[in-house]
Amino acid sequence: MSSDPEESRQPDPTDPWDEAVLEAVFAQSDVGLHVLDTDLRVVRVNTVAVGIRGISADRILGLPASEAYAPAGVSVDEDVLRKVLATGHPALDRLVTGRPPTDPHTKHVFSVSAHRLQDRRGTVLGVVVTSTDVTERERAHARLRLLHDVHERIGTSLDVERTARELVDVTVPGFADWVVVALTDAVLKGRAPGLLSRDPAPLLRCAATGRTGAAPPVPEAGAVLLPGIFGATLPSSASLLPPDGHGGAPGARLVTPLAVRGQIFGAVAFRRANGGESYGEEDIALAEGIASRTATCLENALRFTREHIVMTALRSWPLRQEQATQSAVDVALRHRPGGSAAGSWFDVIPLPGARVALVVGQVEQAGLSAVATMSRLRTAVHSLTTLDLDPHELLARLHATTLRLSAEQDTSTGAGSAPDSAGPPEGGDHPTASCTIAVHDPVDGRLDIARAGSSLFAVVRPDGSVDTKPVDDGPLLGAEGPPFACSTFSLPEGSTLCLASAAESGDAGPRTAEVVNALAHPDRTPEAMADAVKRLLAPDRVLLIARTRHLPPSELGQWAVPFDFSAVGTARAHVEERLRQWKHPVDPFTATLVVSELVTNAVRYGAAPIVLRLITDGDTLTCEVSDAGQAAPHLRHAKAVDEGGRGLLICATLADNWGVRHTDEGKTVWAELRPEGEGTAP
Template sequence: MDAYREQDQAGTSPPGPAERWSAEAAWGDAVLDAVFTQSDIGLHVLDRDLRVVRVNGVVAGLHGIPVDRIPGMPAVEAYATFAGVHIDEAVLRKVLATGHPATDLRVVGRAPGAAHVEHVYSASAYRLQDAAGDVLGLVITSTDVTDSERAHARLRLLHDAHERIGATLDVERTAQELVDVAVPAFADSVVVALTDAVLRGQDPALQSRDTVPLLRCTATGGTGTGPEVPEAGAVVLPGIFDEREPAPGRPLPTRLVVPLTVRGQIFGAVAFQRRADAEAYGPDDRALADALASRTANCLENALRYTREHIVMTALQSWPPPREEATQSAVDVARRHRPGGSGAGSWCDVIPLPGARVALVVGQVESRGPGAVATMSRLRTAVHSLTTLDLDPHELLARLHATTLRLAAEGGATAADSVAAPHVDVHPTAGCTIAVHDPVDGRLDIARAGASLFVVVHPDGSADPRPLDEGPLLGGEGPPFACATYFLPEGSTLCLASGGEGPRTEDLMAALAHPGRDPEAMADDVERLLTPDRVLLLARTRHLPPGELAEWEVPYDLSAVATARVHVQDRLRRWNHPADPFTVTLVVSELVTNALRYGAAPVVLRLIADGPSLICEVSDAGQAAPHLRHAKAVDEGGRGLLICASLADNWGVRYNDDGKTVWAELGGEAG
């Protein structure tokens, strides 16, 4: 074109049509020649019958196709024969018919003689037309994208490994997850071998990388066409660590062995292997194998930590051991706990109380994991401690709420640590239901924090699914908590379960519809309706037989102390109780005297025969708190409660709206 401008500037006439066509044809030939001889993109020209007309020299390098032999051959046949590439003829004919290009088509080829080497090409097809618009054929461009495809495949495999490995927190399943990820995407067979210590749930010892620990085949898998793999459980020492790095400049073999290590701790090893005729592993493959092994080793470490924490959680949730034998005079109980592996902080307790009473407790921390179970253990300990104060259930919950707030404050001081340990429950809240049953008169005092399952089933089969409203959570809004008092007939059934989903009221009522059944059978039916990690407590109430209870109203006169002693001695003879009469009458004398001197009328003396133990209770209308005094040698009084404390196995005081009750428990071997 510059020549045209020079001619015009020189005053010569521009070229005519024939000359212009000749110049443009020359330019076109030059461009076409440059593209076919200098371009690094493969070019394939096909006629309308999809026969090869011409290919450039790059095609020989990309596909190994003999450029002098394929012109005139059908393209489908030529590329399948010489490059192992299968062309979709329908796609090419569609481009010929419509003129719409087909771009970025992915085709795979395996050249004859190198079938183990797979190449991926990106191809695009365009229709060729002459100046008149007649269709001449197609031109196809091709580019080898094998390296980028392999890089993307490695990234996809790494992403898959992060998604699938370590999801179960189980050592053996983690090993199998590595196998499932690597076959067939990375290897034709995979063997994961772990140390015996890891398989036993123990920490692997620190060892050098040259150490060869005892390894046991844990997980295997293969395509069926790859090398044979040992059976699970087989010892694979020492061969699995015998692999040596190839000499510089030589390719890696078709087998890779990578240790599973974290901070010098050897958990085991993994062997990846391809078929003997497959492409050898390269440096990028070795890096990928290291990444897969690193991911697996970290997940194995997490699984071991979880196993140890799960053992601790199970121990915490089974403490203290059940003491049903100490509560048989008040209730018959059945417990259920079906762990779900999530570390839910749920618990239930049956706690004997003075006066043959019993406390039924069900609670749950509103989070999961080891931190929740640790919080549960501390709250559970607090409940056991607070029951010794003989508080009403709603007052006990108020104290427990304060304990929960204190735990939250202590956790807040180390909140920054939760980044490194996200399972720590920094701000705990909890639900708890406490029911205290008195077998003397069937009185049931209940209080509730949060939402939990609580149903009262009467002996006639009628049930109250909501005997008490839900209350605020412990550590949340706080008191007042919902509370109520009932007087239940003997044989009533209390059903308590920690918070969670369901069950439907209809299904629950059906499971509890036959109160005449044994509590264990009822618990089996209800347990099937509960989700994992919930605890269940069923209690069938009892009343004390009249022959095990004696009660007298004591006149408000100190002279009545002698009469009270007579009543006690007579009743012990009638019961033939093993408690020492002298010790019992001495304790009763001191308790009655204390009530007459410092309390208020009416004064009531009650004896309860609770198996080999004897419980002495003296109630009065006064609210003054009795306290233990240590009298001086010259004092004439002040030794009453000290005597009781010395002779009794246990003693205490509890308050109610009508006054207080001072009690003492004496064993059968007293005196």
């Protein structure tokens, strides 16, 4: 044997071993071999290559490769082969498709490589092409790619019809030439499916369809599709059904229900065009995976729809009371939707004396539980405003309410602390909230503010100056607790207040410069300001813009009352005269009697100075008596033999509403009267 390495690498045609190796490769190898000459004509093929193609060797020998393999549906790239001949650089692992005559209904995929052939002297003899059937490998890769697309592209929105449309877009044409997705009536209307897997023939309506040009027509949107496309009864799992016999496309249908935990959301049917590859066991398993992902997305979409309906209903309660607050402020309200079902809210609450409370809040967690917490906090705010508390006192009570909600939540989950604990419960995900409350008095322009947490709050004065920090941030409700940041201003008429719920955690919210640019236009209406600021907010946040008003002198009467019982008659005279001037519909006798009792109580139990004030707000008359005493009056029922003690009982009986408001200077006892027959305002 020669020791020359170069010589050892060259086969000797006279060597019987070389001839045996070559013969074994051509006769026994699993790899198809195709030998082409320099003109790219077929010189020799091995047994495997002929078997794969299903074409006898006699029919292709001597033919150009492009012509020889055309019956198998193979397109030969002659440019690549000529480049291999010219350069000697092999072309490796190129994928070629074809339909061998032995299996014309199935598209096969081959991995093809080409190498140049030359003799010992370097003369180019031709090119040898190897081919391996990798159809199953490529099908497995295609299924993985499809499953990846299913998870990436189905469920991008929380809308059931769009989810059905996404299923069609993902599967046509890669998995099917014809797809029909049907959903139950309840799902299409945003309700729970209402059908269980044991229901044999649910009512399904067409929700989305798709097809290629070679596929037959699809049903119209809204058409009832069972029985018919999905069979007389809906299969409980992915199944192959025979042709429907109802004028539909020929060929088997692959049908699978869209179900989660036994509830049926709908069904999907797949078909391939005539002459296409039939569905196999792997396709059935793939269809089940596609349907499972789609059904889960439909369930998520329905859950969001229900939460959104609940959130909208809770947020819209109570109805805006524009008529009851228009004497104090002109408001514009906005909500920037975002789909997270966050617990943001705003309220414009009328208070006695033509005052108004502006409230904006945000429960920190998102979801339906946050919306429920938000609703309970709103209810608490409406209840607490009836106590005429200062904003910072109201927030302190609201903080206690939030702690009770935390304790109830922890108790329901088996954890927690006592409901009367002073701080937030240890452990768990207890609710917290931010809340800003501003109370505006249109009589003197006084504005009292208190804040829990951080949120957007700005004051725009009539000259265009913007104060973006009129009050400091405070601790969250349900967290550290009081004291809460508070402040008091005297605002000129035409000032604008901007309140927005807090941004999400980690989001600093709009930049101060952007807020100033949006608000520094006092000539704009509140509606225009609200539109400008809304664009700066994070999704699912609310905005309240309020322009302050002052009561005109013609709607206000105010007198200093001597600290003497003899002044009661003078107070009655003031009331009678002012009611005549106003031509007010309230009964004068009732009004003078109420004022008499309030002034008498102030002289008997209060302290000087005493001030009587009448406010007319439409048909409502508010009678207020202020004094410097801090003792709170209370309603009592006098005995039959008592000569006094019936003052507040008389006021409570005759007035539509009454109460006590404490200030730093003392207290104010007020009563609201309306004409007979109107009753208490809702």
